[in-house]
Amino acid sequence: GAVVSQHPSWVICKSGTSVKIECRSLDFQATTMFWYRQFPKQSLMLMATSNEGSKATYEQGVEKDKFLINHASLTLSTLTVTSAHPEDSSFYICSATRQGGYRSNQPQHFGDGTRLSIL
Amino acid sequence: AQKVTQAQTEISVVEKEDVTLDCVYETRDTTYYLFWYKQPPSGELVFLIRRNSFDEQNEISGRYSWNFQKSTSSFNFTITASQVVDSAVYFCALSALDNYGQNFVFGPGTRLSVLP
Numbered sequence: 001g002a003v004v005s006q007h008p009s010w011v012i013c014k015s016g017t018s019v020k021i022e023c024r025s026l027d028f029q030a031t032t033m034f035w036y037r038q039f040p041k042q043s044l045m046l047m048a049t050s051n052e053g054s055k056a057t058y059e060q061g062v063e064k065d066k067f068l069i070n071h072a073s074l075t076l077s078t079l080t081v082t083s084a085h086p087e088d089s090s091f092y093i094c095s096a097t098r099q100g101g102y103r104s105n106q107p108q109h110f111g112d113g114t115r116l117s118i119l
Numbered sequence: 120a121q122k123v124t125q126a127q128t129e130i131s132v133v134e135k136e137d138v139t140l141d142c143v144y145e146t147r148d149t150t151y152y153l154f155w156y157k158q159p160p161s162g163e164l165v166f167l168i169r170r171n172s173f174d175e176q177n178e179i180s181g182r183y184s185w186n187f188q189k190s191t192s193s194f195n196f197t198i199t200a201s202q203v204v205d206s207a208v209y210f211c212a213l214s215a216l217d218n219y220g221q222n223f224v225f226g227p228g229t230r231l232s233v234l235p
Contacts, residue, residue: 034223043210044164044225091162095223108223110156112163 003027004096006111013084014119020080021114023094029074030096034108035067038091050077084118091115121146123213123226131232132201139197140229142211148172153187153194154212158228164210170194201233 005024013019023033031052036044048069049057056069066088068080077096081088093113122145132138144153155167168178170187178185182199198205211226 041230043227044223046223093164110164110166112161115162 003098004094004109004111006094006114008114009112010115010117012117012119015085016083017118018080018082019084019116020078021092021094021116023077023079023096023111025075025096025098025109028096028098030077030098031074032097033071033077034095034097035069035077035079036093036095038093038113040091044093047079052077081116084116086118089116089118121148121151121213121215121222121224123211123224125209125211125226125229127229128227129230129232131234133234134203135200136233137197137199138201138231138233139195140209140211140231142194142196142226144192144194144211144213144226146213146215148215150215152214154214154223155185155194155196156210156212157207158210159207167196198231201231203233203235206231206233 003026005026007022011019033050035047035050037047038044046059047062047067048059050069050071052071052074058064066082068082071077077094079092091113094111095108097108124143126141130138151172153170157165157167168185175187175189184197186195194211208228208230210228212223214223
């Protein structure tokens with residue numbers, strides 16, 4: 001079964017709305033989680049690295065004031081798209097690293113993604 | 120800098136044909152991981168394989184096989200006797216071995232369509 005839960009799976013909202021997406025590790029603690037964005041017919045691009053108890057690290061070109069990341073516990077990271085506009089419409093995917101996961105075949109577990117549509 | 124290239128943007132095959140998806144990577148790291156993921160139309164990423172740079176053995180899992188060649192920096196994926204359910208976008212990815220392989224770089228993906 002899924003080890004990383006992402007919610008909601010689909011959001012449609014009006015321009016100017018803020019949208020929060022949750023990423024939870026279900027049966028392990030994740031000190032680090034990652035947020036990716038995927039535009040239609042494109043690859044996944046890393047947006048930011050979310051560290052529990054500290055500020056997120058954003059990739060070049062990603063506006064930290066636009067995409068707020070909070071990693072308040074070892075099992076939950078949230079991504080808030082503030083004042084969303086149609087160009088923010090995309091597929092957002094989170095992933096979490098299981099501690100000691102490098103020993104397994106899957107050092108990262110991905111959520112099922114959130115499809116965000118801004119009207 | 121790390122980079123993953125998947126030269127085939129889209130491939131169409133007829134069911135039961137074999138198909139190979141190419142992946143070429145660039146990295147300055149001497150140790151790294153390589154991955155293949157499948158993304159069906161529903162969007163979730165399905166893990167297929169991880170290979171570390173120490174292990175150049177080819178791998179077979181059912182109808183899937185992988186050919187890892189460090190000399191050409193390639194990690195190609197072959198589906199034998201393709202089925203309609205194999206239709207999806209396939210991503211090759213690379214990560215560094217440090218930080219427990221956390222920093223993923225994805226290729227652009229290859230969209231595979233298997234026609235009945």
